[in-house]
Amino acid sequence: MRGVFSLSRPRAGGPVVLWGGAQPSGSLKYLTFARYLAAMPPGSRGLVEMSGASSALALDVLGRERSLPTVALTDAAGETYLRAHGFQGEVRKAGSMSNMFEQAHALERDGWCWPRQLTNRALVACVEAWASGLRAQVRERFPTVKRVVCGFGTGATLVGLTRVFTVGGFTVTGLQPAAGQPLPGWRTWETQNLGAEDLFFEHQPRLPLATAAPAPDAFTALMEWARRQPHPEQVLIVAHNAREPDTARA
Known part of the structure; x- marks a missing residue:
């Protein structure tokens, strides 16, 4: 997958940014799920995921490429975000996580492909590939x-990046949202996890998580964190669905 990435340093002396929005779905999740769906059994009726952000956007594009419908299970805020970012599939709102699981299980039993992004450890290898x-x-x-x-969501991107980059001498940090400041696609491990079943559970003790300062969006949170580091020019920001502005420069 060499050559597919949009990288630049927007400001001299500042961090480098991986502009994930350069992907067809407007999200790096496209690369992850494209690899995962390559092994999808034939005959699937559609794609379903519990997501109100990047994962649902990626699956929506991948579903249309395969002539399959996509259902996103989320809350009202997630629906607003998805529609504002071009989601064309069906949104089913649920009042609780347990209800989302119930709906996903029902669709899976009916022949839909559910990647189970919160618990599916196979997705880490899909991240490692890109x-x-x-x-x-x-x-x-x-x-x-x-x-x-990178922002901390399911944890698959963080774990995959860690496995690849630390071998090369890099350090990798996952960024959680500030208290009371939710960000689309991000979560706080202490209060939002599935216990031992969670994809990130076995990695949590040894992979560092930091907390962002309050910010209006994920990209701003990442940039502000990088700028507070002793050497921001040494930081690479992985921005899942940010697009490079015309003023960005290497």
Whole structure:
């Protein structure tokens, strides 16, 4: 997957940004789920996921590429975010996580493909597949980068990036939202996890999670965190669905 990444340093002396919005779905999740769905059994009736952000957007595009309908299970805020970002599938709102699981299970029994992103450890390998190409590109174009930061959602991206980048001498940090400041696609581990079943459970003791300062959106939270570091020029921000502005420069 070398060559698919949009990388630049928007400001001299600042962090480098991986503009995930350059992907067809407007999200790096497209690369992760495209690899996962390559092994999808034939005959699936559609795609379903518990998501109100990047995962649902990616699956929506992948579903249309395969002529399959997509259902996103989320809350009212998630529906608003998805529609504002071009989601064309069906949104089913649920008042609780347990109700989302019930609806997803029902669709799965009816022949729909449910990636189970919160618990499916196979998704980590799907992230590793594109992260290796990213690491090679970063080393070539921005050799001073030593740290990687991404938003913490399911944890699959964080774990996959950690496995690939730490081998090369990088450190990787997952960023959680500030207290009382929810961000689409992000979660707080202490209060939002599924226990031992959670994809991130076995990794949590050894993978660092930091907390963002209050910010209006995920990209701003990532940028502000990077700028507070002793050497922001050594930081790579992994921005799942941010798009490079015309003023960005290497």
